Amino acid sequence: MARTNKTGIDYFPFDVDFFNDEKIEFTSARFGVKGEIIAIRLLCKIYRNGYYTDWSEDENTLLAKRAGEGITPSLVSEIVNELVRRGFFDKSLLDRFRILTSKGIQRRYFEAVKRYKRVDVIRDYLLVDVSKTDNVNIIEINGYINADNDNINPQKKREEKKRNVESVNTDSSPGGTPPDIFEPVDYKKFADWFNSETKGIFGSVRYPLGKKRRASVRARISEHGKESFVEVVKNAMESGFLRGQNARGWTATFDWLIKPSNYEKVLSGNYKNQENGTNQRNGGTGNRRPTSDELGSAVKIGIALAEAGKNRRRNP
Numbered sequence: 001m002a003r004t005n006k007t008g009i010d011y012f013p014f015d016v017d018f019f020n021d022e023k024i025e026f027t028s029a030r031f032g033v034k035g036e037i038i039a040i041r042l043l044c045k046i047y048r049n050g051y052y053t054d055w056s057e058d059e060n061t062l063l064a065k066r067a068g069e070g071i072t073p074s075l076v077s078e079i080v081n082e083l084v085r086r087g088f089f090d091k092s093l094l095d096r097f098r099i100l101t102s103k104g105i106q107r108r109y110f111e112a113v114k115r116y117k118r119v120d121v122i123r124d125y126l127l128v129d130v131s132k133t134d135n136v137n138i139i140e141i142n143g144y145i146n147a148d149n150d151n152i153n154p155q156k157k158r159e160e161k162k163r164n165v166e167s168v169n170t171d172s173s174p175g176g177t178p179p180d181i182f183e184p185v186d187y188k189k190f191a192d193w194f195n196s197e198t199k200g201i202f203g204s205v206r207y208p209l210g211k212k213r214r215a216s217v218r219a220r221i222s223e224h225g226k227e228s229f230v231e232v233v234k235n236a237m238e239s240g241f242l243r244g245q246n247a248r249g250w251t252a253t254f255d256w257l258i259k260p261s262n263y264e265k266v267l268s269g270n271y272k273n274q275e276n277g278t279n280q281r282n283g284g285t286g287n288r289r290p291t292s293d294e295l296g297s298a299v300k301i302g303i304a305l306a307e308a309g310k311n312r313r314r315n316p
Contacts, residue, residue, distance in 0.1 A: 007120060009050075022086070027083055031078070035079050047112075051121065052093075053099065056098060080100070090127060093125060113135070119137065120139055121137070122140075187217070190217065191207045194229075197233050202236065202252050202257065231267055239273060242266070242271050
């Protein structure tokens, strides 16, 4: 299995003149030290993820909770709006993709990851020229290569396309390969393949796929290869636990399966059924504790067998 590429960084350069930056000074003038705290927390969040972070109402609420007493979601929202207005974050990318980043953030990030073996980036999120950065691997968020992007030189484009274009088995029968998983991705065929293989057990994938789903599919392919989807679906279909045969009746979904940590676990076979006669899919309980209903049934069967034994002794 291919090793997952690390994208985040553990440390980032903090300029000693950070608090003298006019963008921060104006934010501090309006919101005081709380504005400065939120700005620093957002930088930590971005660099932990890589060179950007998704920004939504949920992310806003979580940041407010983590920032401590006196920080409300509405206050965080106002501070972010001020930082965007002042140019601390790029407004166009926030409006188009709901992400927070900037040219300065990306320059510092690519400088910090020069020694990484490979860094996966989404072309549409780039604000800086990465044509001279040899370890950058471009991912298309919409599945299509933008030949007019001047940030990537022609030689790098040809090398990128060569890495991604492979012969693909378009057989949609069980165990087949997801159709056309190369640049550009045919997401309709991919959705049809997934729905055909799983038969609705993990929910149906509707076409067109959303922006985040498309990016997640591309990221998993980039990390583990297109064949990994076949293995993940196969392992999931063979897992009683993921198919809902568990105490809670919980069933995995497509979005759950393509999350990075879950994808790796399923790919590694962590959820496979036991092979010692306790196969969950065949009705066994494995190593889990039996439910009260199962115990009740066992007691009733035991009583019935005992009564039958008594009757046989009375009437030989």
